[in-house]
Amino acid sequence: xxxxxxxxxxxxxxQDTTSIWGADVASGVAQFLQPLVVNLTAMSVDGxxxxxxxxxxxxxxxxxxxxxxxxxxxxxxxxxxxxTVALGLPVDGxxxxxxxxxxTPKLTEGFTSTSDTVAxxxxxxxxxxxxxxxxITDLDDIDxxxxxxxxxxxxGLVKDRWMLFAHIAQA
Ligand SMILES: [Fe+2]
Numbered sequence: 001x002x003x004x005x006x007x008x009x010x011x012x013x014x015q016d017t018t019s020i021w022g023a024d025v026a027s028g029v030a031q032f033l034q035p036l037v038v039n040l041t042a043m044s045v046d047g048x049x050x051x052x053x054x055x056x057x058x059x060x061x062x063x064x065x066x067x068x069x070x071x072x073x074x075x076x077x078x079x080x081x082x083x084t085v086a087l088g089l090p091v092d093g094x095x096x097x098x099x100x101x102x103x104t105p106k107l108t109e110g111f112t113s114t115s116d117t118v119a120x121x122x123x124x125x126x127x128x129x130x131x132x133x134x135x136i137t138d139l140d141d142i143d144x145x146x147x148x149x150x151x152x153x154x155x156g157l158v159k160d161r162w163m164l165f166a167h168i169a170q171a
Contacts, residue, residue, distance in 0.1 A: 026087040028142045032135035032150070033084045037091050039128040040077035042102035044070050046124060049107055054117040058167050062114050069160050076153045083149050103127045115168045125161045129154065
């Protein structure tokens with residue numbers, strides 16, 4: 001038990017929340033967060049690739065929307081990475097790790113029609129929604145705050161999916 005009569009200092013204060021929540025909880029959470037850091041980082045890079053190479057009908061709307069989407073996925077990657085680090089565990093967002101472990105389908109090279117661009121980006125969103133849905137379900141028994149992070153991202157990502165897909169959807 002902590003002695004509340006003595007003010008904590010750099011030597012006595014707990015270093016991280018692993019010692020509060022337990023290493024099992026932290027590592028249990030990390031198994032869901034690490035794949036999300038990877039996928040969201042891959043999506044931010046590929047989102048720019050799509051932004052640069054999209055051509056055709058509805059060009060300007062899609063070109064600009066892809067930048068908004070990139071801002072979102074970058075912010076979410078940061079949110080997930082910082083949740084992991086806050087729990088006392090490292091994340092691996094190195095470019096080699098992202099390239100070798102992302103589950104996002106590869107984009108086609110070069111200039112791409114607006115309809116194919118939307119299909120490619122939406123397929124990357126769907127790959128990440130799979131991870132999110134499994135994580136939201138499984139974190140229910142492990143850590144509700146991390147589950148809340150995933151729920152927030154899922155809500156935003158589904159909205160971005162709708163915004164993108166509306167460009168090619170049949171009315
Ligand atoms: Fe740009």
